[in-house]
Every structure is written in structure tokens, then in C-alpha cells.
Amino acid sequence: MSMQFPIPGLPSVEAEEPSQKRRRPxxxxxxxxxxxxxxxxxxxxxxxxxxxxxxxxGKTRVxxxxxxxxxxxxxxxxxxxLAITFTNKAAAEMRERVEELVGGRARIMxxxxxxxxxxxxxxxxxxxxxxxxxxxxxxxxxxxxxxxLVCRDLDLDVKRFQPRAILNWVSNAKNELQDHEEAAKDAxxxxxxxxxxxxxxxxxxxxxxxxxxxxxxLMMTVHLFRAFPEVRENWRRRFRHVLxxxxxxxxxxxYALIHELCADSMEELTTAESGAERVPPAELMVxxxxxxxxxxxxxxxxxxxxxxxxxxxNAETVLLEQNYRSTQTILTAAxxxxxxxxxxKPKKLWSDAGDGAKITGYVGDDERDEARFVAEEIDxxxxxxxxxxxxxxxxxxxxxxxxxxxxxxxxxxxxYKVVGGVRFYERREVKDALAYLRTIANPADLVSLRRxxxxxxxxxxERAEACIDAYATRERITFWEGLQQADQAPxxxxxxxTMIRSFVxxxxxxxxxxxxxxxxxxxxxxxxxxxxYLKELEESDDPQDETRVENLAELVAVAREFAEDPQxxxxxxxxxxxxxxxxxxxxxxxxxxxxxxxxxxxxxDVPEGEDAPGVVTMMTxxxxxxxxxxxxxxxxxxxxxxxxxxxxxxKPELEEERRLAYVGLTRARERxxxxxxxxxxxxxxxxxxxxxxxxxxLPVDLVDWKRTAAEQTSWTRQDLGGSxxxxxxxxxxxxxxxxxxxxxxxxxxxxxxxxxxxRDVPSLDPGDRVQHDSFGLGTVISVEGAAEKAVASIDFGxxxxxxxxxxxxxxxxx
DNA sequence: ACTGTTATATTTTTT
DNA sequence: ATATAACAGT
Numbered sequence: 017m018s019m020q021f022p023i024p025g026l027p028s029v030e031a032e033e034p035s036q037k038r039r040r041p042x043x044x045x046x047x048x049x050x051x052x053x054x055x056x057x058x059x060x061x062x063x064x065x066x067x068x069x070x071x072x073x074g075k076t077r078v079x080x081x082x083x084x085x086x087x088x089x090x091x092x093x094x095x096x097x098l099a100i101t102f103t104n105k106a107a108a109e110m111r112e113r114v115e116e117l118v119g120g121r122a123r124i125m126x127x128x129x130x131x132x133x134x135x136x137x138x139x140x141x142x143x144x145x146x147x148x149x150x151x152x153x154x155x156x157x158x159x160x161x162x163x164x165l166v167c168r169d170l171d172l173d174v175k176r177f178q179p180r181a182i183l184n185w186v187s188n189a190k191n192e193l194q195d196h197e198e199a200a201k202d203a204x205x206x207x208x209x210x211x212x213x214x215x216x217x218x219x220x221x222x223x224x225x226x227x228x229x230x231x232x233x234l235m236m237t238v239h240l241f242r243a244f245p246e247v248r249e250n251w252r253r254r255f256r257h258v259l260x261x262x263x264x265x266x267x268x269x270x271y272a273l274i275h276e277l278c279a280d281s282m283e284e285l286t287t288a289e290s291g292a293e294r295v296p297p298a299e300l301m302v303x304x305x306x307x308x309x310x311x312x313x314x315x316x317x318x319x320x321x322x323x324x325x326x327x328x329x330n331a332e333t334v335l336l337e338q339n340y341r342s343t344q345t346i347l348t349a350a351x352x353x354x355x356x357x358x359x360x361k362p363k364k365l366w367s368d369a370g371d372g373a374k375i376t377g378y379v380g381d382d383e384r385d386e387a388r389f390v391a392e393e394i395d396x397x398x399x400x401x402x403x404x405x406x407x408x409x410x411x412x413x414x415x416x417x418x419x420x421x422x423x424x425x426x427x428x429x430x431x432y433k434v435v436g437g438v439r440f441y442e443r444r445e446v447k448d449a450l451a452y453l454r455t456i457a458n459p460a461d462l463v464s465l466r467r468x469x470x471x472x473x474x475x476x477x478e479r480a481e482a483c484i485d486a487y488a489t490r491e492r493i494t495f496w497e498g499l500q501q502a503d504q505a506p507x508x509x510x511x512x513x514t515m516i517r518s519f520v521x522x523x524x525x526x527x528x529x530x531x532x533x534x535x536x537x538x539x540x541x542x543x544x545x546x547x548x549y550l551k552e553l554e555e556s557d558d559p560q561d562e563t564r565v566e567n568l569a570e571l572v573a574v575a576r577e578f579a580e581d582p583q584x585x586x587x588x589x590x591x592x593x594x595x596x597x598x599x600x601x602x603x604x605x606x607x608x609x610x611x612x613x614x615x616x617x618x619x620x621d622v623p624e625g626e627d628a629p630g631v632v633t634m635m636t637x638x639x640x641x642x643x644x645x646x647x648x649x650x651x652x653x654x655x656x657x658x659x660x661x662x663x664x665x666x667k668p669e670l671e672e673e674r675r676l677a678y679v680g681l682t683r684a685r686e687r688x689x690x691x692x693x694x695x696x697x698x699x700x701x702x703x704x705x706x707x708x709x710x711x712x713x714l715p716v717d718l719v720d721w722k723r724t725a726a727e728q729t730s731w732t733r734q735d736l737g738g739s740x741x742x743x744x745x746x747x748x749x750x751x752x753x754x755x756x757x758x759x760x761x762x763x764x765x766x767x768x769x770x771x772x773x774x775r776d777v778p779s780l781d782p783g784d785r786v787q788h789d790s791f792g793l794g795t796v797i798s799v800e801g802a803a804e805k806a807v808a809s810i811d812f813g814x815x816x817x818x819x820x821x822x823x824x825x826x827x828x829x830x
Numbered sequence: 831a832c833t834g835t836t837a838t839a840t841t842t843t844t845t
Numbered sequence: 846a847t848a849t850a851a852c853a854g855t
Contacts, residue, residue: 103845131845156844230845314844414842436844470831477831612845638843660842676843698841699846 039119046085046117050077057301057334058082061090064278064300064328066263066321070365071350071682072341072644075303079259080110082301083125084117086257094118096256097125098277098298102265104129104612106642126255130270131612134233137240137251144244145236150604152227152454152461153611157442159183159229161463166217170210177210185211186218190231191267191315193238195219224494226460234269241276252277252295262642263304263324267315271327274300279328300328307354307363310638310676312668322361339365339682341644343372345718346688350681353713357671375714377721378691379707383417383652386693387424389722390649393689394430394632397647403687405431406630409645411637411680413658416698417651418634425632435635441610445553445564446571450610452543456526457603459496466495472552474519480512522546536606537576544568578606637680648684650677653692654705677710690714694725 047055054074057067058081069075083099086092101107107127114122126133135153142149154162163179163186185208189199196219200212222228228236241248258278260266266274278300302324309318325331339347347365354360376393380386390410397403410421410432418434425432440446448471451464459465470476487505488498502508502516526546529539544550550568553561633645637658652658659673681688690711695702707725786796 129845233845311844313842416841473832475831479831636843662842672843697846701846 039117041084041088041117043089046081046088050074050081051336051338053334053336054078054081057336058085059089060301060332060334062299064324064331065302066324066331066333067301067303067336068333068361068363069303069305069336070339070363071305071308071679072339073336073365074338074340075261075336076106076110076113078336079261079303080113080117083110083114083122083257083259087114087118087122092257094121094123094125096254097127097259098133098255098257099125099127099259100130100133100261101127102129102262102642104132106261107132129612130266130273131230131233132608134237134273135608135612137237138228138233141240141244141247144247145240147223147228148226148458150226150458152225152458152464153233153608154222154227154229154463155441155611156230157447158227158463161467162221162225163214163218165463166214166221169217170214172210172214176207177214182211182214182218186215187231188315189215190235191269193235193269193272195239221462224460225462226458227463231269234267234273238269238272238276241273248276249295252298256298258298258300260300260302261304262308263302264306264309264318264321265304265311265316266320267311267317268320269315271317271320274302275327306360307357307675308641308679310641310672310679312672335363337363337365339367340369341685342367342682343369343686345371345374346681346684349375349688349714349718350678352715353674353681353710354678356713357674373687374720375688375690375718377711377719378689378723379721379725379727380691380693380723382695382702383420383693383697384424386651386691387420388428389691390421390651390689391424391428391430393649394647395428397687398629403647404629405632406628407646408632408649409640409643409647409683410632410634410649410651411640411683412634412652413637413660413676415636417657421634421651431629431631433631433633435633436639440567440570443564443567445567448549449540449544449568449571450607452526452547452549453540453603454607455496455523456530456539456543457607459523459527460494462495468547469519472548474548475515476512476519480508480516483508483512484516530603533602535576535579536603537572537579539603540572540575544572574610575606578609637676640683641679644683644685646685647687647689648680649689649691650680651691652696653690653708653711654696655708656703656705657696658708659710674710674713690719 047058050058051074054077057065057078060082067075067078069078079099083097086097087094099107099110101110107129111122111125111127114125114127126136128136138145138151139149142151160179160183163183167177167179167182186199189196194202196212196216199215200209203209203212222232241251255277258274260274278298280297302321304321306318306321309316309321312318320327325333342350344367347367351365378386378389380389394403394405394408397408398405412418412421415436422432422434424430441450448468451467454461454464455468466481469481483505484495484498484502487501488495491498491501493501498505499516499520502513502520508516526539526543529542550565553565553568655664658677659670663669663673692707692711693705695704697703
């Protein structure tokens with residue numbers, strides 16, 4: 017089959033890869049080992065296709081084979097393929113697998129996350145939108161910092177207007193593709209009007225900084241396509257085949273993007289006058305599983321997958337129900353849990369792998385005991401030759417839960433690796449270093465510039481900063497330009513001026529290295545040395561700073577790797593023809609790469625077939641999506657932990673938690689463990705948690721309980737001596753915790769409040785009138801939970817109904 | 831301008 | 846319990 021349209025701007029495949037073999041796999045090879053629905057999905061032509069892919073049903077295989085099929089059998093140009101994955105790692109893997117099938121020409125496909133794809137498009141089209149192509153990408157922390165500045169500008173009461181909350185609101189608006197004006201129109205009360213105003217200023221500041229936040233990447237791209245039909249037509253002409261993985265986790269902006277590229281919309285009929293030839297829609301295939309939608313909290317809309325057939329008329333659906341991953345026992349358990357969600361399309365995952373082992377359950381005294389059980393069990397499995405450390409994953413609901421496991425694993429010498437959590441790129445020293453690089457690449461980037469202005473301390477204090485700020489605002493120039501002309505600014509001390517001059521000179525020198533085409537790693541090293549940043553850390557006697565130096569060395573290593581081979585790695589784009597305006601694969605590309613890494617991108621590749629036992633992998637359930645392990649420990653199965661407390665009162669949220677449980681359960685191939693703790697300390701205070709409702713949703717006969725609640729230590733006074741507590745080697749801290757646990761578990765609610773929280777948690781009943789520091793007068797509607805976990809729904813009249821955690825909320829009973 | 835103290839929020843989940 | 850922010854003191 018030949019291409020219907022010429023594709024402008026695509027490099028010639030042959031010219032690009034003279035040395036690469038142009039592999040041409042046989043049809044049989046491409047279809048080998050596929051079941052019937054899988055085969056259908058691979059060879060499908062024409063209408064939009066939805067592949068409903070249950071957990072472990074081989075969807076990655078379908079995606080890669082289909083891409084190979086498109087190239088090899090249907091003559092599609094690799095450059096005309098756009099495949100969207102959820103993480104960069106998944107993208108790299110997919111590219112690699114397709115390459116194995118059809119050879120190096122596959123490298124010029126676009127396989128990336130939504131965000132990376134948008135960045136690439138925006139870098140090319142930035143002129144249309146009025147910013148420079150070297151724009152900086154702000155992560156959550158940067159955005160928060162900027163929003164904090166905005167709040168200060170607006171003189172907002174930070175108690176009532178928390179930057180986080182505003183940012184959430186703005187993020188939602190952006191996901192719905194609303195700019196600040198539309199968002200302002202939709203504002204329903206004065207608070208939201210203020211939010212919209214903050215949105216306006218925030219956006220203005222972003223523009224001044226030549227920066228975009230995560231949500232902008234998506235929204236701007238859609239706006240670009242809508243505002244410039246001819247630009248959109250160009251991209252439509254380029255991408256003839258679009259494939260989207262994890263479609264159930266797309267938000268409205270992502271949906272709209274796909275729609276712009278792939279839908280044969282009515283609007284299109286009327287754009288004929290633009291002169292552009294109408295481009296027929298690209299062939300679209302989306303893959304997903306509504307039961308694995310777990311990102312509603314960041315705007316994902318499960319409706320996108322449920323309504324696919326309505327959104328894309330003529331769409332066809334293929335169901336993949338055979339599971340190739342897990343034992344039937346595991347699947348039955350997962351099916352049983354997810355079956356408790358309402359309004360889902362029934363799906364019956366099955367496996368012919370046999371029943372396998374029963375699920376093992378364990379109820380620990382506390383989270384430490386639970387962790388000890390996990391460690392011992394892994395030890396036992398490896399002694400018996402049933403598994404190695406690298407076959408095992410430990411999942412939990414929140415990052416904070418990793419701590420106990422780390423402590424226990426360190427003590428018993430179990431090697432492990434935590435994925436996510438305090439991410440490498442979020443560590444202070446790494447962020448500082450990156451802020452330097454970002455300032456060098458884009459000195460308009462205010463957040464980065466201010467971050468490093470006086471780090472390390474160089475005598476440019478608050479006062480000097482304020483003077484420059486005032487001067488820059490007055491002269492309508494950027495803060496950086498203000499620094500460059502510091503001698504013009506009134507009110508600056510001579511001493512500060514000298515310091516500013518040398519800072520400006522430092523940055524300018526480093527910039528000249530970029531212009532000279534110096535390598536990223538060299539620039540980074542020079543930055544750290546010349547700024548004195550490294551020296552300060554090395555001379556410090558804080559033991560933490562030693563690790564910081566190591567982390568920076570690690571960052572330099574990452575940069576070196578990138579400089580030597582920018583092709584490998586998530587956001588490399590070999591399809592891009594060299595752009596004469598932009599510096600060679602350099603600073604901007606490097607910064608983009610590190611800005612868009614996902615947690616799961618950090619998972620180390622396990623060399624297959626190696627004898628080494630490797631390490632146990634620990635991560636949150638969210639990070640676990642898309643992965644699989646022979647042995648899985650699903651921990652912290654307690655109401656309030658998992659399902660998370662904040663979801664308990666809300667059905668849709670609870671159903672999302674249940675989907676999360678489904679995701680967790682279906683990661684296991686052979687053996688599944690579930691565990692919980694009777695008592696768990698959070699926020700320094702112990703809490704007595706009931707079993708997770710998800711445990712009750714498992715078929716009883718599938719779980720073999722190694723230890724149950726009935727076998728727990730009974731909490732009587734003499735037990736506090738510690739004799740029942742394992743080795744009896746309690747630390748002073750442990751003793752204290754036990755003492756307070758006692759009071760939490762058996763003392764009256766009133767006494768326990770005072771004893772552990774040291775703060776009055778008002779005991780409220782429905783109907784009570786209360787006073788809140790910022791919401792004013794309210795009436796209690798309902799109260800859930802007790803003591804320090806009590807959550808009350810309170811009607812504040814014009815302020816709306818709020819759900820407040822009484823332990824923190826500044827409410828007073830009247 | 832810097833340092834050390836104390837008060838306060840922080841914990842869902844993430845591109 | 847820990848991390849950051851605000852504050853006061855040198």
C-alpha cells in the first residue's frame with residue numbers, strides 16, 4: 017500500500033541510516049504467537065480502533081507488532097507514526113522493540129509521552145505563540161514558587177489562598193483548556209474570582225519568564241492547532257498513524273489533542289477557505305482499560321475511553337481478555353475486587369497458566385512488624401530458591417510508607433531500591449544545579465534565577481534583590497536585564513553592586529560556553545566549580561552535604577552520558593532535522609530531558625538471565641502501573657491508608673482506589689502477598705486501623721492467612737513491658753510509641769486526644785455551629801472517623817461545604 | 831547579611 | 846516526625 021500524501025519535512029529514511037540493515041520481517045513473523053483479537057488489532061485498517069486491553073493481555077505486544085506491521089506491510093513511513101505512551105521508559109522500550117522487528121529506520125518514529133510530543137511541537141512552532149523556542153519547563157515545585165510570588169503580589173491572605181490550592185484550580189482549568197478569561201467567566205464565587213485573577217498574573221509571569229508549566233504544554237498545543245488551522249494541517253499531514261497507550265488516563269486536553277489530529281470534525285468542512293488541502297484523519301488506535309484508570313485526581317477522564325465509540329463515529333472495538341501474566345488465583349482475586357465497582361463494562365479476564373499458589377495474608381502488630389514479615393518472607397523464598405530479590409516488588413499507597421520498609425530492610429541487609437519518592441531531580445542540590453543551567457539557557461527564567469542568585473551566599477541579599485526588582489519593574493525589563501544594569505538602579509549599596517557584577521559576569525561567561533558549543537557536562541562542571549557551589553558543600557561538615565556532592569557527581573555523569581549519546585534516552589528525537597537556529601543537541605535538550613522524567617523512568621533495567629539476586633523494588637501503586645513482577649507484596653491494606661482516608665466519603669474516589677487495588681493485584685505473576693498492620697504511626701501519632709474493605713472483597717478461600725488479627729498481642733497493661741514484642745530490644749523511642757499506642761487503642765477518645773496530639777480536637781456532632789478562621793460561621797453536616805482522624809463536613813454557607821480534618825482545621829465549637 | 835531558633839504545615843497518588 | 850517558613854538576634 018502506498019502513501020496517499022507526500023510528507024513534507026521528513027528526512028529520507030535511507031539517507032539517514034545508510035549502515036542500518038533495512039529489515040523486512042515476514043508476515044508470519046509479525047503475527048506469530050498472537051491470539052485472534054490481538055491479530056485483528058494488529059492488522060486493522062481504516063476506522064478508529066479501541067483496544068480494550070485487560071491487565072496482562074499483551075497490549076504492548078499488540079502496539080509494537082502493529083507499528084511494525086504498518087511500516088513493513090502497509091508501507092507507512094516511520095516518520096508518519098506517532099505513538100503516545102505513559103512514560104518515557106515505556107516509549108524507549110517500545111521504540112526498541114519495533115527496531116528489533118523492522119530495523120533502524122524505526123528510530124525516526126515519534127514515540128513519546130504526550131508532554132514530550134507537545135514540547136517538540138511547541139519548540140518548532142513557538143514563534144506562532146509568541147515565545148522563544150528555548151523556553152523553560154516548570155515542574156510542580158517551580159510552579160508553586162511562582163504562584164507564591166503571585167500571591168505576594170496580590171497581597172493575598174495565604175491562610176485563605178494557598179498557592180497549592182490555587183495551582184490545583186488553575187491546573188484543572190488548563191486541563192479543560194480554559195485560559196484565565198474563560199476561567200474567570202466560570203468563577204462561581206469571590207474566591208474563584210480571586211483564583212482567576214491569580215491565574216492571569218501567574219500566566220503573565222510565566223510568559224515573562226519564557227516558561228511553560230506541565231499543563232501549558234498540552235493546552236498550548238491544542239490552542240496552537242485551533243488558532244492556526246494551517247499549522248494543524250501540517251501536523252496532520254505528517255502523522256498518518258496515531259497510537260495511544262493508557263487511553264483511560266487521558267485528560268480533556270489530551271483528548272482534544274488527539275481529536276485535532278485524528279477526528280474528521282465538522283469544523284474541518286468549513287476550513288476549506290484557508291486554502292489548505294483537507295487532510296483526511298490519521299488512522300487512530302487507542303489502547304486502554306477503564307478498570308485501570310487511576311489518575312482522575314490529575315484530570316484524567318474515564319469518560320474518554322467509555323465514550324470512545326461515540327466520540328469517533330464508525331469506531332470499532334477489540335477486546336483482549338486472555339491474560340498471559342498471572343495465575344488464575346491472582347486473576348480471580350482481582351476480578352472479584354474490581355467487580356464491586358458499579359457501572360463498569362463487565363470483563364472476564366482468564367488465564368490458562370493454572371491456579372498457582374494461594375494468596376498469602378499477614379496481619380502485623382504494627383507497620384514495623386509488617387515490614388519484618390515481608391523481609392523474612394523474601395529471605396525464605398530466596399533460601400528455598402523460589403525467587404530472587406529482583407523478582408520481588410513491594411507496593412504501598414503513599415510514598416511515606418516506604419520508610420519503615422527501608423529501615424527494616426537496611427537492618428536485615430536486604431538489598432532494595434525505592435522508585436520515586438523524593439525524586440533525584442527534586443533534591444535541593446540537583447534543583448540548584450539545574451536552576452543554574454536554566455538561568456544560563458534562559459535568563460528570563462525568574463524562578464530559577466532568583467533561586468541561585470544568592471546560592472551559595474555571595475552577598476546579594478533581600479535588599480539588593482528588591483532594588484533590582486523595583487528597577488526592572490519600573491523600566492519594564494526582565495529581572496536579569498535589571499541585574500545587568502545594576503549600576504543604574506537606585507539605592508543599591510556599592511558592596512552589593514560589586515557582588516552583582518561578578519555574578520552577572522559568571523553567568524555571561526557560562527553562557528559564552530554554550531554559544532561556543534561546549535558540552536553539557538563540561539558546562540555543568542564549570543558552573544558548579546566557578547559558582548563556588550561545590551566548594552561550599554565540600555567544605556561543609558554537615559554529613560548530608562557529602563551525599564549532596566555525590567548526587568551532583570551523579571548529575572554530571574548523567575549530563576556526560578547525554579552529551580556523548582543524546583540518541584538514547586527518552587526525549588531524543590532523531591527525526592528532527594538539525595535546526596540551524598538552535599544550538600546543537602545541548603543545554604535546552606538536556607534540561608527538557610530532565611524536566612519530563614517520570615518516576616517509573618528511574619526503574620533500573622534488570623539484566624535478564626543474570627544470576628545476581630538483584631534488589632527488591634519498592635514503589636507506590638501508581639508507579640507500579642504497567643509493570644509486572646513474579647512476586648508482589650501489597651502492603652498497608654487498611655481502611656484509611658488504602659483506600660486512602662480522603663476517598664472514604666466519596667464514591668467515585670473510592671472506586672478509583674479500588675481500581676488502584678486492581679492494578680496492584682494484577683501486577684503479580686506467580687505469588688501475591690497481602691498485608692496490613694493493626695496499629696500504624698502516621699504524623700508521629702499512632703492510629704488503630706481497621707482492615708481494608710478490599711480485603712473483604714477477596715474470595716475467602718483464596719487467601720491463606722499466616723497470621724490474623726485474632727492472633728495479635730492483646731493490648732493489656734502487662735504487655736507493655738515488651739515481652740510479647742519479639743526480641744525485646746526496644747529503643748527508648750519505641751517504648752514511648754508503645755505507651756502512646758496504648759492510650760490510643762484503649763483509652764477514651766477524650767483522653768487520647770490530649771495525650772497524643774497535644775491539641776484540642778473538638779468533638780462535633782451534626783447540627784453543631786462552628787467558627788472557622790477563614791471560612792467563618794458554619795454548620796456541621798456530618799462527622800466521620802474519631803479522635804485525630806475525625807473528618808467533618810461543614811456547611812459554610814456562601815463558602816460552600818468543606819470537608820475538614822479536625823486535627824488540623826482551625827475550627828472552634830460554639 | 832547571616833545564623834540559629836521556633837512555629838507551622840505536611841501526606842494521597844504524578845506528567 | 847520532618848521540612849520548610851518566619852522570626853529574632855548577632
